[in-house]
Amino acid sequence: MGARLAMKAEIPDKLYFKIGEVSKLAGVAPHVLRYWESEFPSISPQRANSQQRLYRRVDVETVLTIKSLLHEQGYTIAGARNLLASGQAVITKAEAVPTQNAAGCLEQIKAELREMSVLLHGKEKN
Numbered sequence: 211m212g213a214r215l216a217m218k219a220e221i222p223d224k225l226y227f228k229i230g231e232v233s234k235l236a237g238v239a240p241h242v243l244r245y246w247e248s249e250f251p252s253i254s255p256q257r258a259n260s261q262q263r264l265y266r267r268v269d270v271e272t273v274l275t276i277k278s279l280l281h282e283q284g285y286t287i288a289g290a291r292n293l294l295a296s297g298q299a300v301i302t303k304a305e306a307v308p309t310q311n312a313a314g315c316l317e318q319i320k321a322e323l324r325e326m327s328v329l330l331h332g333k334e335k336n
Contacts, residue, residue, distance in 0.1 A: 221235060221270055221271070221274075225266070225267075226256075226264040227264070227265045227266075227269075227270055228263070228264065228265075229244075229263045229265070232269070232270055235273075236270075236273050236274055236277050243273065249287050249291060250290075250294065253276070272294075275300055
């Protein structure tokens, strides 16, 4: 799969995670995880002898990527499934955000608009 979420560092260093732990990490209900398992073949938790789902780290990373695609980037289930199946790099919102803060971005935009105004009107306006 493509790029991973920035939240990767927040995933505890364990071999297996129970569905409740994955639910808390991803911020979605356990029934959503069970549904995603049926829709995304890349999520394949193993089963313990007690039939409890055991998610590997790669499953947790995939869940976080799917959540980003669906909840932050506006993909449909089918669109997210196709994107993951295509093997294209997945850029999450957290990775796409520039490192500047919002005020710095606004100042840069204002400066560029002033430059455009000078070019269009021939004089500087404040």
